[in-house]
Amino acid sequence: MIRVEGLSVSYGLFWLRDISLEVKRGESFVLLGPSGAGKTLLLETVLGLKRPERGKIFIGGRDMTSAAPEERGVAYVPQDLALFPHLSVRDNILFGPRVRGNDLAEANKEMLRLAELLDIAHLLARKDVRTLSGGEKQRVALARALITHPQVLFLDEPFSALDAYVRRHLQIQLRDLQRSLGLTLFQVTHDQEEAFLLADRLAIMMRGRIEQAGTPLAIHQHPANPQVARFLLMQNLFEGEIEAVEGKRVRVRIAGLRFDAVAQSEMDLRSKAIQIGIRPEEVLIVRKDRPLRDDMRLNLFEGEIERIINLGHRRLLRLRLFHCPDDDGLRLDCALSSRAARDTQAKEGDSIEVHIRPETIVLFGQQANLTKEPSRSLI
Amino acid sequence: MRHSWFQLALLCALGAATTLVLAVLLAQIGYSGLVQPLTAMGDLAVWQAIWLSFFCATVAASLAIGVAIPSAYALARWQFPGKTVVDALLDVPVVLSPIALGLSLLLLFRTAPGVWIQTYVVRFVFEVPGIILAQFILALALSVRVLKATFEDVDVRMEQVARFLGCSPWKAFCYVVLPLSRSGLLAAFILGWARALGDFGASVTIAGAVKGKTETIPISIYLNMASVDLERAVALMLVLSVTALVVLVSVRLLGRKAV
Amino acid sequence: MIRHGLFGVMMLGVALALVSCQASPGLGNGGSAKTLPFEGRSIEGFVGSASKPPTEEVAKAFEEKTGAKVVLHYGGSGAMLSQMKLTQRGDIYFPGSSDYMELAKREKLVQPETEKIVVYLIPAINVPKGNPKNIHSLQDLAKPGVRVGIARPDAVCVGLYAVELLEKAGLAEQVRPNIVTNAESCEKTAELVSLGSVDAVLGWRVFQYWDPEHIETILLPREQVSRIGYIPVAVSTFSKDEELALAFIEFLRSPDGQAIYRKWHYLTTEEEARQFALPTTPVGGEWPLPENWK
Numbered sequence: 001m002i003r004v005e006g007l008s009v010s011y012g013l014f015w016l017r018d019i020s021l022e023v024k025r026g027e028s029f030v031l032l033g034p035s036g037a038g039k040t041l042l043l044e045t046v047l048g049l050k051r052p053e054r055g056k057i058f059i060g061g062r063d064m065t066s067a068a069p070e071e072r073g074v075a076y077v078p079q080d081l082a083l084f085p086h087l088s089v090r091d092n093i094l095f096g097p098r099v100r101g102n103d104l105a106e107a108n109k110e111m112l113r114l115a116e117l118l119d120i121a122h123l124l125a126r127k128d129v130r131t132l133s134g135g136e137k138q139r140v141a142l143a144r145a146l147i148t149h150p151q152v153l154f155l156d157e158p159f160s161a162l163d164a165y166v167r168r169h170l171q172i173q174l175r176d177l178q179r180s181l182g183l184t185l186f187q188v189t190h191d192q193e194e195a196f197l198l199a200d201r202l203a204i205m206m207r208g209r210i211e212q213a214g215t216p217l218a219i220h221q222h223p224a225n226p227q228v229a230r231f232l233l234m235q236n237l238f239e240g241e242i243e244a245v246e247g248k249r250v251r252v253r254i255a256g257l258r259f260d261a262v263a264q265s266e267m268d269l270r271s272k273a274i275q276i277g278i279r280p281e282e283v284l285i286v287r288k289d290r291p292l293r294d295d296m297r298l299n300l301f302e303g304e305i306e307r308i309i310n311l312g313h314r315r316l317l318r319l320r321l322f323h324c325p326d327d328d329g330l331r332l333d334c335a336l337s338s339r340a341a342r343d344t345q346a347k348e349g350d351s352i353e354v355h356i357r358p359e360t361i362v363l364f365g366q367q368a369n370l371t372k373e374p375s376r377s378l379i
Numbered sequence: 380m381r382h383s384w385f386q387l388a389l390l391c392a393l394g395a396a397t398t399l400v401l402a403v404l405l406a407q408i409g410y411s412g413l414v415q416p417l418t419a420m421g422d423l424a425v426w427q428a429i430w431l432s433f434f435c436a437t438v439a440a441s442l443a444i445g446v447a448i449p450s451a452y453a454l455a456r457w458q459f460p461g462k463t464v465v466d467a468l469l470d471v472p473v474v475l476s477p478i479a480l481g482l483s484l485l486l487l488f489r490t491a492p493g494v495w496i497q498t499y500v501v502r503f504v505f506e507v508p509g510i511i512l513a514q515f516i517l518a519l520a521l522s523v524r525v526l527k528a529t530f531e532d533v534d535v536r537m538e539q540v541a542r543f544l545g546c547s548p549w550k551a552f553c554y555v556v557l558p559l560s561r562s563g564l565l566a567a568f569i570l571g572w573a574r575a576l577g578d579f580g581a582s583v584t585i586a587g588a589v590k591g592k593t594e595t596i597p598i599s600i601y602l603n604m605a606s607v608d609l610e611r612a613v614a615l616m617l618v619l620s621v622t623a624l625v626v627l628v629s630v631r632l633l634g635r636k637a638v
Numbered sequence: 639m640i641r642h643g644l645f646g647v648m649m650l651g652v653a654l655a656l657v658s659c660q661a662s663p664g665l666g667n668g669g670s671a672k673t674l675p676f677e678g679r680s681i682e683g684f685v686g687s688a689s690k691p692p693t694e695e696v697a698k699a700f701e702e703k704t705g706a707k708v709v710l711h712y713g714g715s716g717a718m719l720s721q722m723k724l725t726q727r728g729d730i731y732f733p734g735s736s737d738y739m740e741l742a743k744r745e746k747l748v749q750p751e752t753e754k755i756v757v758y759l760i761p762a763i764n765v766p767k768g769n770p771k772n773i774h775s776l777q778d779l780a781k782p783g784v785r786v787g788i789a790r791p792d793a794v795c796v797g798l799y800a801v802e803l804l805e806k807a808g809l810a811e812q813v814r815p816n817i818v819t820n821a822e823s824c825e826k827t828a829e830l831v832s833l834g835s836v837d838a839v840l841g842w843r844v845f846q847y848w849d850p851e852h853i854e855t856i857l858l859p860r861e862q863v864s865r866i867g868y869i870p871v872a873v874s875t876f877s878k879d880e881e882l883a884l885a886f887i888e889f890l891r892s893p894d895g896q897a898i899y900r901k902w903h904y905l906t907t908e909e910e911a912r913q914f915a916l917p918t919t920p921v922g923g924e925w926p927l928p929e930n931w932k
Contacts, residue, residue: 587819605716
C-alpha cells in the first residue's frame, strides 16, 4: 500500500538519508523511536507536507511523490488533533464529505455508524469541541478522518496526551477498529508499549535512520544493534571477549564470568571482541526452596541484590554478579513481576543465585561501541 | 479583595487613555457649544463633505481589505528570500508623513506610465479616485500588519488536516482560516477605515480642495481653520467624531453578533 | 491608605513640574563685551509662510543687532491667526496678505494703530518654467485643454484676488471651466506649478522667485491688475513686550530690513508696485466674494 524508496529529506541541519520502507494493505505499521529521531519528519514527508530532496513515495501503487495532500487519498490525525474549534462535533466529522460534495444522507449514515464503533454517539449533539475530554476529542478526530474512507490513516503520537487508563482503552479500541475495518495504519510513536500493542510491523528509527524493521516479536527478541536494544529497554549490555566457539554455541567472558550463548544468525565470530545483551525479564532468580534443574547449570551465577526499585506492577532489581565476593563484578538489571518478587521475598542485600537461559542472550557483532555518538537530533 | 499595584497601574493606564480622548471631545463641545454643530448640519456643503468622507473611506478600506487578506496570508505562510524587506516595505506608507505620500503620488502620475493611466484608465489627480487611492494605500499598510499577525496565529495543522479531508488550498483558506480569523478581520477593517476617514495630508495633496467635489470633512476642518472660522471648524470636528463613533460602535456590535 | 498618599504626592510632583516649566526668560548670552539694547528679551511672532525666506533672514539680522531673541512660527496665515487666537499669546502678527490683517483687526487680535505695510504683492499668472502651454494672457487661460489652478477663494487671500481679477476682466465664465483644482494655501498654490500639476495658476508675482527653476511669472497688463496686495504686520493684543515688538516692526521697514526683502525680489515701495498697475488701482482693502463662487 505504501512504498518508500531511497527517501532523503532535510530540515534545517537535520537530514534523513536514503529511507526505504514498505507497508502492506490492511497492515498496522508503527514507526517507533526516541524524540528527535526524525519520525515526524518522515511522517510529514510521506504525507506530502514536506518535499523530499530525493526518493519516491508510492501510495496505493501510484507515484505520489509530488502529489498535493488532498490528492493522496489518505487521512491525517496530528498530535494535537487539530479539531476545528469553530465547528460543532457533527460539522467537524462531516467536514470531509461536505467539502468533497458527497451525498449528505450517506455521509450521515456513515457518521452514525462510526460514532457507534467509536462510542461517541452521545457526543454528536455537542456544539463546542473544546469542551470534550482528551479521549473524546481523540475519537472525534478519528471519526472525522475515517469517514472519508482513506486508503491509509496516518497518526502522529496519537495517544501521548492522554492518561494511562484512557490511553490503554483507546489503543485497544483502535487496534480492534483497524482489524475489523481492514484499515492500513501508519503511526508514529515513542512509546514502546503502544508500538507493540498497535503494530503488525514495526520500524525502529533512531537519529535519522531506520535501524531495524520487522515484527514486534522479532525485534523484541533480536534487536539489530545495541542502540536499538537500549531503546527497547534491554539495558543489560556488556562488552566481552569470545573464549570459545562450538558450532552455534559461543562462550563469552565478561568481568571474570562466563556466559554461554547461542548465535542466532550468521555472525562474524572471528574477532575476539563481542557485545551481549540480556533482557531484564530473562534474568531468572533461582529459588532456594526448589531443586536446581539440569538445564539451569549453565549460566549460573552468584550475586547479591544491591537495590530494589518499585515500579508498582514490577520490581527492578539491581544485581551484582561476581566470581568471587571481593570482585568488582558485573551489574545487571533484573525485572520481576510484583507477584514474583513477593514469592521470592527478595530484599536489598540478599545474596542470590541467578540463571540466564543461553538462547535469551543476544549477541551483537563488531559494531559501533556502546558509548553514545554525538546526537544529530532535531531537539 | 485587595487590589495589587499591578491592577492599579492597569486601571490608571486605561483610565488615562479614555479620559484623554473624552477630554478632546469635550473640549470641542466646550468651545463651539451644541448649537453650532446642529446649524452646520443644515448646510448642504457639510452633508456633501460627510457623504464624500464616508464614501471614500468605506471604498478605500474595503479595497484595502480585499488586497490585504491574500497579501497577509502569503506573508504569514510563505518563506522566501527578501521576505523581511517586503514586510518592511509594506510598513512604509504609514511611516511617510501623509503629505509626503500625497506628493509621491503626484510625482508618480507625472511619469510616463502615470500619464498613460490618467489618460486611458482613470484620472486620479484632483479627482475623487485620488482620495480613494491615497486612503487605500494607508488603510492597506495597517490592514496587512494586523492580518499577518492574525493569520500567523491560526495553527497551520488545521489547514493541513483540512487539505487531507479534501480541501484545495483555497477551500482550506475559506472554510478554516477565515472563520478562525474573524476578530482580526474586523480589527483590520476598522483600523483601515478609521485611518482613511481621518486622513487630511495625503487626500488634499493628491486631490486638491475643491468644494463639493474633493472636500472631505478633514479638509473642510482645515479650510475653516485657515480662514479663522474656528467655530465652524470645531462644529465639523464634532460632527465627524460623533458620526464616526456611531459607526465604529455599530460595527463592533454587529461583529460580535456574527461571532 | 498609603496608596492614596503616594498617588497624591505623585500628582503634586507632576503639577509642580508643569508649573515650573513656564516659558522662562531666555538664559542670557555668555557675557559679551558690549551690552546690546534689547539683550535678554524676546518676542514671538506668527508669520504667514508667504514671506518666510526673507523674514528668517531679517529676524536673524535683528537678533544680531539688538541681542533680542525672535521666535517665529510659520504657517498658513489663517492657521497662524487661529493658533494665536486660541493660545492667546504672541507679540507680532505678520500674515501673507491684507485680508487676514482685516480679520485680525475685526477679532481684536491686533492693535490696529500699529499696523504697517512691509512689502507689496502683485497678482500674476504663474506657469511651469518654459511655459509649455504658451500662456501669455488671462484670455489664454480660457483656451480649451488648459488646466488652471487657483487657491480656495473663501479661505486663501491669493484665491480671492484671483477671482476678483477674473470677474473684473470679464473672463470668469470662460476661465472657470478650466479651473481643475483649488489649493488650500498660498504655498500649495505655488506648488501646483512647481510640480507641474497644472498648466497655470493665478498667484503672486513673487512665486517665480520662490522656485526660479520651476516657476515662471507671466505679468498681467496693468489694467487687469485689479488690486495691489501687500504684506502687513502689526503688534498683537497679547504682546508682553510692546516696545520690542514695535522695534522689530521698525526694523522690518528700515533700510537694512527692506534691503533683504528687495534681495528676495519683493516690492518694497508703493511706487515700485504701481509700475505693474494703474495709478487708480486700490492697495489692499477688501472685496466680497460673489455668491456664485462660494
